[in-house]
Amino acid sequence: MKIVTFNINGIKARLDALTAYLQGAGADADVICLQEIKSVDEAFPREYFEAMGYRVETHGQKSFNGVAILSKLPLTDVRRGLAGGDGDDHARWIEAVVMGAQAVRVCGLYLPNGNPVEFDGNAPVQTGKYGYKLGWMARMQARVAEVLALEEAAVFCGDYNIIPQDIDCAKPEAWAKDALALPPSRAAYRQMLNLGLTEGLRAQNPNPGLYTYWDFQAGAWERNNGIRIDHHLLTPQAADLLTASGVDKSERGRERPSDHVPVWITLAA
């Protein structure tokens, strides 16, 4: 089972690039988790993807955010949103059990960016957008703990908006005070890993210079000024099935590309 995460930055603007990917490097993907569809469910081109052979589940909203799952395999137990949050109306979480040779729970997520961060001296103030990010991560951790307790093969993949370590970006000094790399952000990410999850790509490739996002601005792509923020986190039962992983970097060079590229893992399931 090949599972892709891809922040497409707008389904309407990315229909051509996504179609080309699904007919090219992504043709053998069984499951594609999409982030930032920036569309309400009714406006998502469901029939278009169904005609290409995918089941389609969306959790969208107007203008911003929004996540979806495309799957060649049947889906069950589809869930939308995280518990808690008290009125949080951001569409950032969708999950389903993918019925392959072995069932795999796939959770697609779009973790809040968290910028801009306010500082009290050198300390980031954990209110506003940054507070929302950290609060959302705590809610996600609660769901991760629930899923771990099921002791099943499960994958949490998406745009985490977390640069896990300095080796995951070209210019660490430029990100030191950014919500994507601040110590509380990295600590919250590590806390989830420490519950017993394995990062799919890193488990197989320890090298620096592996990026999944290049800013549209300041020639970031041309200068390879990238960051690695799109991740697959695997439960032990899923990690035991991990056979391969990779980044489809060349998608960033397309006409009208997203600022993110697809990241994939394959499981013996």
Place this chain on the structure above:
DNA sequence: ATGTCAGCCGGAGGCTGA
């Protein structure tokens, strides 16, 4: 910090979010 992009409202271009 910014050599950018997407979507909204509204019918241009300024605003938001990233």
